[in-house]
Amino acid sequence: MISPFNDEYFMKKALEEAEMAYEKGEIPVGVVVVINDRIIARGHNLTETLNDITAHAEMQAITAAANFLGGKYLLNCTMYVTLEPCQMCAGALYWSQIPKLVIGASDPNRGYRKFGVQLHPKTEVKSGIMETECGDILKRFFIEKRNLN
């Protein structure tokens, strides 16, 4: 039997979160945290809604996942995120010791890889999963924003 659960499956779920951010007028970035093919935390960017620059999708999902697990380290977890994390979120992922990070679109301007930000040595990174779809929602958002102003 072929499992329905693969990287594309979970990145689609992260994209659904990004869509929710989009609907709220937030920069559309979404995240899910998965353990044994089960989603234990979801998050989407809420910086405008909460008036809080720390309310990135990843930060919320890290807190929610730790809450679910009852421990602060995201052992055995994989995070799927539609956009390459920024310095702050990558720094948080470092502390979380998450073993796997799957990234949709790259962020050449604000992504952690542009700087020297280090993930935890345990963290394996996979990039470019549904890159086009994850990037398109951001392009759509910024084009719409520009046209409104």
Place this chain on the structure above:
Amino acid sequence: MISPFNDEYFMKKALEEAEMAYEKGEIPVGVVVVINDRIIARGHNLTETLNDITAHAEMQAITAAANFLGGKYLLNCTMYVTLEPCQMCAGALYWSQIPKLVIGASDPNRGYRKFGVQLHPKTEVKSGIMETECGDILKRFFIEKRNLN
């Protein structure tokens, strides 16, 4: 008249926050955020208490200050922090656009300066304010921790 308000004054207030963390068995780091010589936010490390690696003193104080200001950018604010911020907190400070950061003790292992983490171009940094006191509380904490184990 000599103003009682200078960097040492506010770093002492941040140290009081670090003491509160110490009392709770948390790595003792404290923060205050100041605007026009008035403290608008305080925070101390609560990662153990909250089971949340994102609950660093700085992160909480950034959220609290934004809440107080009613806006997400920490315009005209100065953050006093007893220990050099980590990658995550420096990344958050980048987004906050805070104009001034005053650091007590350096953190050569986990501090943001070891990595390539960038603060906002607007942010002026001052280091080494009450460095000994800010470092001593950490040393005291780790010696005690070691002796208990």
